[in-house]
Amino acid sequence: MAVVLSLTWAGVTPEQYDAVSETVDWEGQPPEGLVLHAAWFDAGRMHVTDVWESQAHFERFFGERLAGGVQKAGISGQPDTAFLPLHRRFVAPGVSGAE
Numbered sequence: 579m580a581v582v583l584s585l586t587w588a589g590v591t592p593e594q595y596d597a598v599s600e601t602v603d604w605e606g607q608p609p610e611g612l613v614l615h616a617a618w619f620d621a622g623r624m625h626v627t628d629v630w631e632s633q634a635h636f637e638r639f640f641g642e643r644l645a646g647g648v649q650k651a652g653i654s655g656q657p658d659t660a661f662l663p664l665h666r667r668f669v670a671p672g673v674s675g676a677e
Contacts, residue, residue, distance in 0.1 A: 580613065580664040583628040583636055587657035590624035594651045601647040605676045609643065611635025613667070633661045 595617060599605070604612065611631040618625050630636045 579632060580667070581630050581633050581636075581661045582664050583626070583630060583633075584660045584662070585624075585626040585628075585657045587624045587626075587653070587655070588622060589655060590619075590653055592619055592624075594653050595619075595624055597651040598644070598647040598653070601650055602643050604639075604643075609635070609639035612639070629664060629667060636661075 604615065612635070613629040613631065614627075616627045628636065
């Protein structure tokens with residue numbers, strides 16, 4: 579079942595996020611099961627909303643690739659996360675690719 583991951587991580591900077599992105603290269607080598615990823619920052623916190631084919635897909639990606647990138651970037655602490663069942667997904671016509 580597809581899920582939405584909502585993640586907030588205090589203290590993570592845009593520079594650390596970019597370092598993890600470069601190390602893990604999820605845009606160049608998308609992890610199996612990832613449907614959508616969006617990230618933004620406010621008040622010293624990183625926010626991420628992902629859509630995954632299943633929670634197990636995210637957990638596999640985290641264990642095999644993401645955790646190492648997080649450690650290498652010097653990110654500490656733990657994020658607040660929630661996985662919720664996806665009710666519906668709509669992608670506007672003409673939308674594709676990373677930005």
